[in-house]
Amino acid sequence: MSLVSNTSTGEVVVLVGHPSTTSRTGAVGQAVAAQLADEFGPNPRVVELGELGTGPLGEGSVAVHEAEELVRHAELLVVAAPVFKAGYPGILKLFLDRLEPTALESVVAVPVVLTASSAHGALADLQLRLVLQAVGALLPVPSFVLEEHHLDDLPQYVDAWQGRFGTAVGAVVRALNAEQAYAR
Amino acid sequence: MSLVSNTSTGEVVVLVGHPSTTSRTGAVGQAVAAQLADEFGPNPRVVELGELGTGPLGEGSVAVHEAEELVRHAELLVVAAPVFKAGYPGILKLFLDRLEPTALESVVAVPVVLTASSAHGALADLQLRLVLQAVGALLPVPSFVLEEHHLDDLPQYVDAWQGRFGTAVGAVVRALNAEQAYAR
Amino acid sequence: MSLVSNTSTGEVVVLVGHPSTTSRTGAVGQAVAAQLADEFGPNPRVVELGELGTGPLGEGSVAVHEAEELVRHAELLVVAAPVFKAGYPGILKLFLDRLEPTALESVVAVPVVLTASSAHGALADLQLRLVLQAVGALLPVPSFVLEEHHLDDLPQYVDAWQGRFGTAVGAVVRALNAEQAYAR
């Protein structure tokens, strides 16, 4: 399946909500996932919505359903989005609109926002968190919001974010796993 | 051109941000536009994004460009949206993402939101206003937000909203028109 | 009454929502009001909440009631606020909490936000607009949001904002006045 970038059995999924499949946004999302590798393993799966296309995302297709299954079964979902018109892109909302309100109830989500304007980045982040909560995801820590002019220092920013919030993310993922194991 | 529902020379455009072309949302948007007919004339044009489709809205097409031109040159733009996942639909964001940040600078916009949940309606309205402001529209009055269980009493609700806010909407549209005439 | 800075018969009120009575926020609010002088006359009244104090604002006092009357009868209310903790200050909310949900139904409000962080400025503005709408005010145009490092160029920023939005503000104020005159 082409939209899965590797064959890892890891449970981290990076959902790239950008119409281009070669976006800097996607790179930032993968950098955040890589930083969490100690906790979750080194090989996240990547779902590029730009590869699926807005037609299939509106209508549904086999590839879209496969992407939904990947996202739904993630332990940790990194949702990476650029800022378009003070919000996250329509292509990402198109994908999330298809999900049930409880679809991500067992998923811990970390939003990643890349923005030119810090004002618009704050507003887009607020909206991205609202929609992820509306499909049931748990968002235990603040999003990783990066201004584009800091891209050259991406490693330091990711490192600082992980140092501050990585423990909490890991704790929630493990707690949900244990709870679900108990429920089985 | 099929997506324009009539040949009126009126300057009111109803933009229906719903994937279906026969939505109740569209009907509510048209009811709000009709209520403003005394002010703006009886024949609004209607752009149904469901008729354009998410593929063309992502990629661009002749019909999409025509819809953009209609919206850009509206005096009054009624933007009608249902609530999907505590926000407005992805198909509407897809359309707005294509516009320039100043595209609607001469447009007065009135959001219309139809919702099952009043909590989600409030959050969707907040987000819809943010994106319309981000493409330059002026939003002089509170949105018309209707809960679905009030649909049977739509006329009374539209009438109350118009009685409270119709004057302000008309005043801003006329003021912008006069300003633009002066600038020519 | 000491909190009214002059004896103008003008109907513009600047409400300064800052605990200090000598804030830069207040100065920015007055600059916006002065820029609208052609439209509304040169002598706005100024209500400094810092002069009233948080004790009386919580409990009520003669001076607080006088301030409420001034604000309630403004034609145009400029609400100036700094950003504290990604929001507008508690002292301002204390004042607004006392008002009825319809208290400002005949008032056109223009929020003015002075901020060190543009991200927090955007979030504070969003919240300030929500509360002003919840007491019935009409907010026909985007707020004047200024980053502190632009204070030296305040006149240019105010001028640009007024050039873009002054006409709409004036049109709504006049329309509401005419409507109320008709209703009498």
Add this chain to the structure above:
Amino acid sequence: MSLVSNTSTGEVVVLVGHPSTTSRTGAVGQAVAAQLADEFGPNPRVVELGELGTGPLGEGSVAVHEAEELVRHAELLVVAAPVFKAGYPGILKLFLDRLEPTALESVVAVPVVLTASSAHGALADLQLRLVLQAVGALLPVPSFVLEEHHLDDLPQYVDAWQGRFGTAVGAVVRALNAEQAYAR
């Protein structure tokens, strides 16, 4: 110190952001804390801002500083607020305005919102989360938002919320504790 309701050594603090010291809001906040007793022990401390008063909260006082210390050193902070004017009360913002941006960096916060209107409850919750994040608190799970007409069924609602989110709250509190122990 009168505002501390008992002498428990437990680390749960309920911060009641209501001007009255006998509010239903406070009762709901304490019910949420009680539900988490298995995890955190049965005797939360309670800080009633209404007991402190808006004068001292604006100016500072010994009692206010003691309340700040309690909140700052909580492991789990339940922040209970009613909805005033589509937001949380000014008295609560007055208290939070005094804190440093990092004051609650080791605190896990759970907002509790009691509302008559579900639309305004959603908006108040959004704003309460923004301010708590701006003082550094971690908010790992969705708030407990209750509509007043459900007060008679409070136990079921609290139970359902705890069943869904209690594990995640506990996991984050323990993870932060372990991290801080390691840092010492």
